[in-house]
Amino acid sequence: MNKVLLTSLLLATGLLASCDRTPAPTIPAATTGTVNGVRVVNTTTYQVGFTPLNGTDIVTNGKLDSAAVKSISAGTATARVCGQVQVQDTITAAISLDSTGSMDDNDPKALRRDAAKRFITRMSTQDRAAVLSFDGRTSPNANLGVSYLWQDFTSDKALLNKGVDNATFAAGGTPLYGAIVDGSNIVKASGGTNGSVLILTDGEDTNYVSSFQEAISTARTNGTKVYAIGLDAQNNLDFGELEDIAAATGGLFQKANDAAALDGFFDRMYNAFRAQGCVELVFTQKPAAGTDVTGTLNVVVSAPDRKSTTVEVPFAFTVR
Template identity: 50%
Template sequence: MPQHTRSRYVPLSLSLRPRRRSLGGLLGLSLLLASCGGPAGTPAPTTPTATTMQLNGTRVLSPTQVQFGVTPLNGTQTVSGTLSNPAVTFSTAGVSGAVSVCGQVTVQNTVTAAVTLDATGSMTTTDPDKKRRDAAKAFVARMTGGSQAAVLSFEASSTPSAGLLGSVLHQDLTSDQAALNTAIDGATYASGSTNFYDAVVDAVKVASRAGRPGPIVLALTDGLDNSSSNSPDDAIAAAKAAGVPVYAIGLDARNTINFAEMERIASETGGLFRSNVAAGDLDAYFSQLYNAFTAQGCLELKLAAAPAPGTTVAGTLSVDVTDYGKATSRLSVPFSYAVRDTIEPK
């Protein structure tokens, strides 16, 4: 037999013996780990994945289909995790339906937000203490890393900034918190009528023109649009074209204003809507929205039948939140929203 054939054969037979010892060693190691509480004897985790869940707002897709943005929290910190086993109970008589997971928790550490604040004359009544100023500054204070924000105000009596339709740009996108706070001070005045749709188009332009990933618009108003050159459909088209969701807050503590178009703008652009908000709630709600921008999942409610306009649909959403190495958390959060005379999405 040639020499090179023997040299190939001999190492092959020798290599089997160390492999047998290796398997035996692994078996012994496995038994040792099991006896010491290793993988075979590890107790179930007790640290919960999350302790509470916040509801960030609604997205009305149709009279029978509503989505809710939700964020799991550990104390005040946002957490990620897999959402499963959703359930809903209703406290509104005659309303029934089911809930499903429409999106897992998406984590984003960098925020890019154009914040546009209502500066119309009615703000002297609805927000006399300028709580929107404090809320916007608290939002800015939470910005970390590469996060950036811009500050705009809107009302129809002021000359808009160059390139904008109906808004004053007090500060373009920046991470400079001192500059942003100065801009917020300048944005919280009260004069003129409401040009909300123009303000949305302007804010979308500012949020998206730097080309940063995941820009959003955070828009606050206390009334219905009566001065814009743009329509709600124009605002929706601009936001969709730029890929910028609009998160809209209706300042209406008594829930007497029909924010149907504002709600539609938020819903159709992939943002969220929240009304029935008083000035004193703004600080907490701006903070909730910051949480939403950094870690948010989605639960979708499908009703058996469309409730009558004017109905307040209320109840409780529950869902499991699971993360590797932690105990599954069963979390619940109350919800309510007003059924409006909505215009069907186009």
Template identity: 50%
Template sequence: MSHPQPASSLPVRPSRRSALRSWGALLGLSALLASCASTGTPPAPTTPTATGMQLNGTRVLGPSQVQFGVTPLNGTQTATGTLSNPAVTFTTAGVSGTVSVCGQVSVQNTVTAAVTLDATGSMSSTDPDVKRRAAAKAFVARMTGDSQAAVLSFEASSAPSAGLIGSRLHQDLTSDQTALNRAIDNATYASGTTNFYDAVVDAVKVASRAGRPSPIVLALTDGIDNRSSHSPDDAIAAAKAAGVPVYAIGLDATGTLDFTQMERIASETGGLFRSNIAAGDLDAYFSQLYNAFTAQGCLELNLAAAPAPGTTVAGTLSVDVTDYGKATSRLSVPFSYAVRDTSGPN
């Protein structure tokens, strides 16, 4: 006679539902582990922070100390990011030194600019095709939002506008691009001699009197001042008192004019200077300056020894530009500037 086995010794066969439940749990755990593994190391960003860099001009602080305004770009658009790891290589024999970051990229969307244009008689030969007119209009065309500009001209043979020393105000600060373009047409004539220092004092007054934030002066001339009632020191003092940096452009395709005082006005007011500009370069450079006004950083060159006046110092500046979520960009831009004798008045 057979005896039944105790219940505890009988084999237990799992139900189909229980087996499916166990299998589902294993699949869920596997998916969770795979998800954790995939998110543990995010892929490195591939979009570059910037694709190029432009040099906006120089600011001379001393015989061996020069700053450069630089703007990172994505194509033709300004880019932002943190500047780091600067380096410099020189192509000028016997020159050596180091470079440092003297300012991160500062961004502003609103531009307030008093644009003052040389209308002296010599402009008929240095800018016979009135390229400055097209350049100024292209500058105006880039204005967006609450940006405003004013248009002045200067030459010593015409009576100045009311309240000004030596300039004609063709259009006060406005966002009206049609009015600004009409003013540029009226400002681009050729007559008289050069009163650049008076023109700077006037443009500073126009740029700052509306009380708008961060006003600047953009001044273009093709010659050395020979008629102003004010000195370079007067122009610098007026700009500093108003907090208005002067960006000065020397129209001089041959590089033979002595723009020492113009460079000094730009440098000591916190602006930038650029010369060796031909009329055909004005459109591109006015566009570069608009970029500079909206997004600009600073690189400072410190030379081991001061070069002799008349030396052209040239080379290449390089810097990393980094922005969150993008790949670091290593950017380079060539530079060149003339060393001027700043030991005494011009």
């Protein structure tokens, strides 16, 4: 009887243990992701913003476990995680669009208009944005140095889209640094949280209303990050100082070689504003300055009750 009782107890214990065992998660923590831009740390070190995604949905509770360079077009580099995913529940963004004369050549179909509207479409009801344009010919608003404010801060997407329509034209030179100062100042004056300037330009500063250093100091003082998209359709521009402004203020830079790519660039900028982590690449063998480097990162993403997953994501930047 004792043997029978002991056997029964052991069997019951085993059945209970098997019932309590939690199945291993099968749903992946992420299915894809985006590299949202680059931040130049020094001549050998480059940081990129990375947002994990499940389909098109941002994985706000994702953790970046590790990163590695899978492929690279020039030189050799290592990668590591340099920051976990930081989520911004509310976005306050000044969208500043280049309205200089060269836009007629570099964006003749005004594709920047639809690209900016894509960013607006993804905004939540808690987010607020303003729309400005900048060029050397249009008279600025009384409280601004070089920019014209087409729509003040609002969550109303119809008003913001109308502002983008009004801001999409071409005239005059490029007061780029003054536009960054203006954007930062109106973000600060709005009193909104997580303030940023999202600026698109197709040229280097030619108006000299404000200096490179003034753009950095104003943005830092106001606590606004500068996220910049440089459109280099003719492949003849030096965006080094714009990259430095983005890096110095905690923002990111992206270079587009074709206006048709702007839609994706603005989309990735929204990802950067909403939730992203940081991956750092360090060259162990660095290609020549000016080399356009492309490649693929492997980023391991985990999340609660999800299966840890390796996400492959492309990256691109110009070596300094």
